[in-house]
Amino acid sequence: MKIDDKLVEHIARLARLSLTGDERTAMVSDLSNILGYIEKLDELDTRDVEPTSHVVGITNVMRDDRPRPSISADEALLNAPDRADNFYRVPKIIE
Amino acid sequence: MLTETKIFCGCPTAFGAEPNTQTCPVCIGMPGVLPVLNRRALEFAIRTGLATNCAISTYSRFARKNYFYPDLPKGYQISQYELPICEHGWVDIASEEGGHKRVGITRIHMEEDAGKNIHEEKGPYSLVDFNRTGVPLMEIVSEPDIRTPAEAVEYMKKLRTILRYLGVCDGNMEQGSLRCDANVSVREAGSAGMGVKVEVKNINSFKFVERALAYEIKRQVKTLEEGGALVQETRLFDTQAGVTQSMRTKEEAHDYRYFPDPDLVPLVVDEKWIEEIRASLPELPDIKFKRFVKDYGLPEQDAAMLTEERAMADWFEEAVKAGATPKAASNWMMGELLRLLNKKNLSIEKSPIDPKQLVDILKEIENGTINRTQAKEVFEEMFNREFHRIYDTSGRIEVTLPAPKVAMTARQIIKEKGLVQISDAGELEKTVDEVLSASPDEVNRFKGGEEKLMGFFVGQVMKITRGKANPKLVNELLGKKLST
Secondary structure (H helix, E strand, O other), X not given: OOOOHHHHHHHHHHOOOOOOHHHHHHXXXXXXXXXXXXXXXXXXXXXXXXXXXXXXXXXXXXXXXXXXXXXXXXXXXXXXXXXXXXXXXXEOOOO | OOOOEOOOOOOEOOOOOOOOOOEOOOOOOOOOOOOOEXXXXXXXXXXXXXXXXXXXXXXXXXXXXXXXOOOOOOOEXXXXXXXXXXXXXXXXXXXXXXXXXXXXXXXXXXXXXXXXXEEOOOOOEEEEEOOOOOOEEEEEEEOOOOOXXXXXXXXXXXXXXXXXXXXXXXXXXXXXXXXXXXXXXOOOOOOOXXXXXXXXXXXXXXXXXXXXXXXXXXXXXXXXXXXXXXXXXXXXXXXXXXXXXXXXXXXXXXXXXXXXXXXXXXXXXOHHHHHHHHHOOOOOHHHHHHHHHXXXXXXXXXXXXXXXXXXXXXXXXXXXXXOOOHHHHHHHHHHHHHHHHHHOOOOHHHOOOOHHHHHHHHHHHHOOOOOHHHHHHHHHHHHHHHHHHHOOOOOOOOOOOOOOOOOOOHHHHHHHOOOOOEXXXXXXXXXXXXXXXXXXXHHHHHHOOOHHHHHHHHHHHHHHOOOOEOHHHHHHHHHHHHHO
């Protein structure tokens, strides 16, 4: 996969990051190096290997549908940058 | 889904709580927390899959769908992408040409709901409530088999009926427990393939589904006929104006970068569990419908209405078991019972009258004590009295009640209201004679062949007896007198 300015810009936008020109150039080179390193794995023959989505060999970790106490609105809002009554207050989302 | 708690944490899912009082570090996405799947949510998804003829995946997993929006505290929604829990199903809907039409179901997957945004009318802020964040959802994706807005409504109604039968969803569109996004495309008649698809959102009532889709189809056809081109986009239905409008969201990325959620281990569903769930399924609406037609000899229309709600069907069967003839039970339910329930805005589950009480009234018709008109009066009186007995006088119906015990018999009401029908032939004969001698003109015309005047005579007798005459007897007496 080729990493170029356009792709880095796209990824930055998805992550809500704004990069300067220098930062972007550095990212192109860093990401290319990382991917290049990972691409070494392509040399492996994985025809008979099941794709892994999880590294611990366990399945079906579930809980019963039994309510547990929630935290209070005040506790929940402690980390909120801004609040109005019991709501989180954010910049308006729609025009 | 109708679970008590959220899909990945123990917070309650009750609708209408004070904002941000039903959250915890898991559902508001604090660092370092670990989501754990609600077993019942998985069971509900499997139940739904089995009831809609899906294959249940024995190996399934969750994925992260990444995007930023203020109602999504983690910055990703836990959903399923590859390997959903159910695939390749179908439901049958009533077709417009009569008979059935099969709508394919591509997949059913589980996911968590997002929070709720409230936008200030004026002012630069939106307010966010995370109570709904993490409430378990099932997304049921259908194949492109639906051809008209009416079919879309039928499909939605059928799904709702099935979900309610299964007890996995209350189907309440107003509260958002059942929602719908529709993909709409048009193509030239006879052509293969599908046109450019447009996703229509915000159509959260059956009425709006039909109107929004009809509008969108018309819009697309017009655009193409005028030589324009359609773009793949999301459009919002404006319920006030009745039109769909392009949804311009800021910086929409359309790049969700799904990947398997490392916090949640894969699901392995074994045959044994699937079979246990299958065995616990209720009789489903299609099968119940056929049985009602076959076993009770009901017209299809009656059977369809009675089986739309499981509680309705149960009420009907209890009435029949208590001694009602099926057609009479059906008529009274579709007529008087529904009318009175609607008036009080009650569901059948909260009916103040139980099936035995209906049968009690029907017996008084059968044994000739009252006629049908009087029976309706008794029914309404009993309904209202029971309503006030069970619910407090303010009419609040928040109380969940056990099936009401018979507190009042039809006989009591008949007696109190003096509703006993006149079945005394001697007494009625006097009234009949009175009517006939007061209308010599009509008698002559009747004898001259104007047989529809019979209704007039019966009406006169009923008027004099204030509706208490036994109509069968009145007809007999009139017939006898007028044929001489």
